[in-house]
Amino acid sequence: MTELTYPRTTQVAYDAVAGLYAELFRTALEGAPLDRAMLAVFAELVRAADVGPVADLGCGPGHVTAHLHSLGLTAFGVDLSSEMIALARGAYPDLRFDEGSMTALGLTDGALGGILAWYSVIHTPAEQLPAMFAEFHRMLAPGGHLLLGFFAGDELLPQAFDHKVTLAYRWSPDRLAELLNQAGFVVDARLVREPAGTERFQQGRLLARKPGES
Numbered sequence: 001m002t003e004l005t006y007p008r009t010t011q012v013a014y015d016a017v018a019g020l021y022a023e024l025f026r027t028a029l030e031g032a033p034l035d036r037a038m039l040a041v042f043a044e045l046v047r048a049a050d051v052g053p054v055a056d057l058g059c060g061p062g063h064v065t066a067h068l069h070s071l072g073l074t075a076f077g078v079d080l081s082s083e084m085i086a087l088a089r090g091a092y093p094d095l096r097f098d099e100g101s102m103t104a105l106g107l108t109d110g111a112l113g114g115i116l117a118w119y120s121v122i123h124t125p126a127e128q129l130p131a132m133f134a135e136f137h138r139m140l141a142p143g144g145h146l147l148l149g150f151f152a153g154d155e156l157l158p159q160a161f162d163h164k165v166t167l168a169y170r171w172s173p174d175r176l177a178e179l180l181n182q183a184g185f186v187v188d189a190r191l192v193r194e195p196a197g198t199e200r201f202q203q204g205r206l207l208a209r210k211p212g213e214s
Protein backbone atom coordinates (compact mmCIF):
# COMPACT_ATOMS: atom_id res chain seq x y z
CA MET A 1 0.00 0.00 0.00
CA THR A 2 1.31 3.49 -0.84
CA GLU A 3 2.00 5.64 2.19
CA LEU A 4 0.06 8.91 2.23
CA THR A 5 2.00 12.18 2.18
CA TYR A 6 1.09 15.84 2.69
CA PRO A 7 -1.40 17.22 1.73
CA ARG A 8 -3.44 14.01 1.51
CA THR A 9 -2.49 13.05 5.10
CA THR A 10 -3.84 16.40 6.30
CA GLN A 11 -7.04 16.08 4.29
CA VAL A 12 -7.79 12.58 5.60
CA ALA A 13 -6.97 13.57 9.19
CA TYR A 14 -9.23 16.66 9.18
CA ASP A 15 -12.08 14.83 7.45
CA ALA A 16 -12.03 12.37 10.36
CA VAL A 17 -12.25 15.00 13.12
CA ALA A 18 -14.14 17.84 11.43
CA GLY A 19 -17.22 17.72 13.70
CA LEU A 20 -15.21 17.61 16.90
CA TYR A 21 -12.84 20.31 15.66
CA ALA A 22 -15.76 22.60 14.84
CA GLU A 23 -17.26 22.05 18.28
CA LEU A 24 -13.97 22.85 20.01
CA PHE A 25 -12.89 25.85 17.96
CA ARG A 26 -15.99 27.59 16.64
CA THR A 27 -16.02 30.03 19.56
CA ALA A 28 -12.22 30.19 20.02
CA LEU A 29 -11.95 33.84 19.03
CA GLU A 30 -14.34 34.90 21.79
CA GLY A 31 -11.70 34.29 24.45
CA ALA A 32 -8.76 35.58 22.40
CA PRO A 33 -8.66 39.38 22.36
CA LEU A 34 -5.11 39.56 20.95
CA ASP A 35 -6.11 37.33 18.05
CA ARG A 36 -9.20 39.43 17.38
CA ALA A 37 -6.98 42.50 17.49
CA MET A 38 -4.63 41.10 14.82
CA LEU A 39 -7.61 40.11 12.67
CA ALA A 40 -9.09 43.60 13.12
CA VAL A 41 -5.83 45.25 12.01
CA PHE A 42 -5.65 42.92 9.02
CA ALA A 43 -9.28 43.72 8.13
CA GLU A 44 -8.70 47.46 8.42
CA LEU A 45 -5.63 47.31 6.16
CA VAL A 46 -7.41 45.14 3.57
CA ARG A 47 -10.46 47.42 3.56
CA ALA A 48 -8.26 50.51 3.15
CA ALA A 49 -6.21 48.97 0.31
CA ASP A 50 -9.43 47.88 -1.40
CA VAL A 51 -7.70 45.73 -4.01
CA GLY A 52 -9.79 42.57 -3.86
CA PRO A 53 -11.54 39.93 -1.74
CA VAL A 54 -10.00 37.92 1.08
CA ALA A 55 -9.35 34.20 0.90
CA ASP A 56 -9.29 32.33 4.22
CA LEU A 57 -6.99 29.51 3.16
CA GLY A 58 -7.38 26.37 5.23
CA CYS A 59 -10.59 27.79 6.70
CA GLY A 60 -11.63 24.64 8.57
CA PRO A 61 -15.23 25.01 9.82
CA GLY A 62 -15.39 28.62 8.63
CA HIS A 63 -15.71 30.55 11.90
CA VAL A 64 -12.77 32.84 11.11
CA THR A 65 -14.09 33.46 7.59
CA ALA A 66 -17.37 34.49 9.22
CA HIS A 67 -15.47 36.73 11.62
CA LEU A 68 -13.74 38.46 8.69
CA HIS A 69 -17.13 38.92 7.05
CA SER A 70 -18.42 40.51 10.27
CA LEU A 71 -15.49 42.97 10.01
CA GLY A 72 -16.80 44.19 6.66
CA LEU A 73 -14.65 42.09 4.33
CA THR A 74 -15.71 40.17 1.28
CA ALA A 75 -14.27 36.85 2.38
CA PHE A 76 -14.48 33.26 1.21
CA GLY A 77 -13.00 30.08 2.62
CA VAL A 78 -11.06 27.23 1.06
CA ASP A 79 -10.14 23.91 2.63
CA LEU A 80 -8.81 20.53 1.56
CA SER A 81 -11.29 18.74 3.80
CA SER A 82 -14.74 18.15 2.29
CA GLU A 83 -16.10 17.52 5.80
CA MET A 84 -14.83 20.90 6.98
CA ILE A 85 -16.33 22.60 3.93
CA ALA A 86 -19.68 20.89 4.52
CA LEU A 87 -19.70 22.13 8.13
CA ALA A 88 -18.72 25.65 7.08
CA ARG A 89 -21.46 25.81 4.45
CA GLY A 90 -23.99 24.50 6.96
CA ALA A 91 -23.05 27.03 9.64
CA TYR A 92 -22.64 30.05 7.35
CA PRO A 93 -24.94 29.47 4.36
CA ASP A 94 -24.55 33.05 3.09
CA LEU A 95 -20.78 32.76 2.70
CA ARG A 96 -18.77 31.03 -0.01
CA PHE A 97 -16.66 27.97 0.86
CA ASP A 98 -14.72 25.98 -1.71
CA GLU A 99 -13.15 22.55 -1.35
CA GLY A 100 -9.61 22.59 -2.68
CA SER A 101 -5.92 23.10 -2.10
CA MET A 102 -4.64 26.55 -1.26
CA THR A 103 -1.90 26.12 -3.83
CA ALA A 104 -4.25 25.15 -6.66
CA LEU A 105 -7.05 27.70 -6.56
CA GLY A 106 -6.91 28.50 -10.26
CA LEU A 107 -6.89 32.24 -9.54
CA THR A 108 -5.29 34.76 -11.87
CA ASP A 109 -2.30 36.83 -10.70
CA GLY A 110 -3.30 39.53 -8.21
CA ALA A 111 -6.90 38.29 -7.80
CA LEU A 112 -6.94 38.69 -3.99
CA GLY A 113 -6.80 41.71 -1.70
CA GLY A 114 -6.01 39.60 1.35
CA ILE A 115 -4.99 36.12 2.41
CA LEU A 116 -5.54 34.71 5.86
CA ALA A 117 -3.70 31.46 6.62
CA TRP A 118 -4.73 30.86 10.23
CA TYR A 119 -2.99 27.70 11.44
CA SER A 120 -3.18 26.22 7.96
CA VAL A 121 0.49 26.28 6.94
CA ILE A 122 1.40 24.46 10.17
CA HIS A 123 1.21 21.05 8.48
CA THR A 124 3.20 22.01 5.39
CA PRO A 125 6.60 20.30 5.20
CA ALA A 126 9.37 22.92 5.37
CA GLU A 127 10.65 22.23 1.88
CA GLN A 128 7.20 23.00 0.41
CA LEU A 129 6.69 26.28 2.23
CA PRO A 130 8.70 28.56 -0.12
CA ALA A 131 6.54 27.47 -3.07
CA MET A 132 3.39 27.98 -0.98
CA PHE A 133 4.43 31.52 -0.04
CA ALA A 134 5.35 32.23 -3.68
CA GLU A 135 1.83 31.18 -4.67
CA PHE A 136 0.30 33.41 -1.96
CA HIS A 137 2.39 36.29 -3.33
CA ARG A 138 1.27 35.59 -6.90
CA MET A 139 -2.42 35.51 -5.96
CA LEU A 140 -2.28 38.77 -3.97
CA ALA A 141 -2.73 42.09 -5.73
CA PRO A 142 0.00 44.69 -5.17
CA GLY A 143 -0.94 46.39 -1.88
CA GLY A 144 -2.65 43.22 -0.63
CA HIS A 145 -2.07 41.81 2.86
CA LEU A 146 -1.28 38.40 4.32
CA LEU A 147 -1.86 37.29 7.92
CA LEU A 148 -0.38 34.04 9.22
CA GLY A 149 -1.30 32.34 12.51
CA PHE A 150 0.97 29.52 13.71
CA PHE A 151 2.57 27.78 16.68
CA ALA A 152 5.75 29.63 17.59
CA GLY A 153 9.06 27.96 18.32
CA ASP A 154 12.40 29.43 19.20
CA GLU A 155 14.71 27.25 17.14
CA LEU A 156 16.09 28.04 13.72
CA LEU A 157 14.68 24.88 12.16
CA PRO A 158 10.95 24.04 12.25
CA GLN A 159 10.13 21.69 15.12
CA ALA A 160 7.73 18.83 14.42
CA PHE A 161 5.34 18.07 17.26
CA ASP A 162 2.48 15.72 18.07
CA HIS A 163 -0.40 17.98 17.02
CA LYS A 164 -3.69 16.31 17.99
CA VAL A 165 -4.93 15.97 14.39
CA THR A 166 -1.83 15.28 12.31
CA LEU A 167 1.89 16.08 12.22
CA ALA A 168 2.52 19.82 12.52
CA TYR A 169 5.49 22.14 12.90
CA ARG A 170 6.34 25.05 15.17
CA TRP A 171 8.19 27.86 13.47
CA SER A 172 10.41 30.62 14.69
CA PRO A 173 8.63 33.87 13.70
CA ASP A 174 11.96 35.25 12.46
CA ARG A 175 12.54 32.26 10.19
CA LEU A 176 9.01 32.41 8.77
CA ALA A 177 9.42 36.17 8.26
CA GLU A 178 12.63 35.47 6.35
CA LEU A 179 10.79 33.02 4.07
CA LEU A 180 8.08 35.63 3.48
CA ASN A 181 10.73 38.21 2.59
CA GLN A 182 12.29 35.76 0.16
CA ALA A 183 8.87 35.33 -1.50
CA GLY A 184 8.65 39.10 -2.02
CA PHE A 185 6.62 40.13 1.03
CA VAL A 186 7.35 43.00 3.40
CA VAL A 187 6.66 41.94 6.99
CA ASP A 188 4.91 44.78 8.81
CA ALA A 189 4.28 43.21 12.22
CA ARG A 190 5.02 40.12 14.25
CA LEU A 191 3.29 39.12 17.46
CA VAL A 192 4.11 36.30 19.84
CA ARG A 193 1.56 35.73 22.54
CA GLU A 194 1.88 33.44 25.53
CA PRO A 195 -0.12 30.18 25.63
CA ALA A 196 -3.62 30.60 27.04
CA GLY A 197 -5.95 27.95 28.51
CA THR A 198 -4.98 24.49 27.26
CA GLU A 199 -2.51 25.77 24.65
CA ARG A 200 0.94 24.22 24.94
CA PHE A 201 3.02 26.70 22.97
CA GLN A 202 3.49 30.37 22.28
CA GLN A 203 1.37 31.52 19.35
CA GLY A 204 2.85 33.50 16.48
CA ARG A 205 1.25 35.94 14.07
CA LEU A 206 2.92 37.60 11.09
CA LEU A 207 1.34 40.41 9.15
CA ALA A 208 2.88 40.95 5.73
CA ARG A 209 2.19 42.91 2.57
CA LYS A 210 2.85 42.60 -1.12
CA PRO A 211 4.38 45.97 -1.99
CA GLY A 212 2.16 48.20 -4.11
CA GLU A 213 3.07 49.38 -7.58
CA SER A 214 5.20 52.52 -7.48
Ligand SMILES: C[S@@+](CC[C@H](N)C(=O)[O-])C[C@H]1O[C@@H](n2cnc3c(N)ncnc32)[C@H](O)[C@@H]1O
Pocket residue numbers: 007010011014025057058059060061064078079080081084100101102103117118119120121123
Ligand atom coordinates in the same frame (compact mmCIF):
# COMPACT_ATOMS: atom_id res chain seq x y z
C1 LIG B 1 -5.55 23.63 12.29
S1 LIG B 1 -6.80 23.70 11.08
C2 LIG B 1 -7.17 25.45 11.06
C3 LIG B 1 -8.59 25.74 10.62
C4 LIG B 1 -9.00 27.19 10.80
N1 LIG B 1 -8.18 28.08 10.01
C5 LIG B 1 -8.92 27.57 12.28
O1 LIG B 1 -8.15 28.47 12.61
O2 LIG B 1 -9.63 26.96 13.08
C6 LIG B 1 -5.90 23.53 9.56
C7 LIG B 1 -6.82 23.48 8.33
O3 LIG B 1 -6.02 23.74 7.18
C8 LIG B 1 -6.44 22.88 6.16
N2 LIG B 1 -5.32 22.75 5.21
C9 LIG B 1 -4.05 22.32 5.48
N3 LIG B 1 -3.30 22.33 4.37
C10 LIG B 1 -4.11 22.79 3.38
C11 LIG B 1 -3.93 23.04 1.99
N4 LIG B 1 -2.76 22.79 1.37
N5 LIG B 1 -4.97 23.54 1.26
C12 LIG B 1 -6.17 23.78 1.86
N6 LIG B 1 -6.41 23.54 3.17
C13 LIG B 1 -5.40 23.06 3.92
C14 LIG B 1 -6.83 21.60 6.87
O4 LIG B 1 -7.67 20.78 6.10
C15 LIG B 1 -7.49 22.15 8.13
O5 LIG B 1 -8.88 22.30 7.98
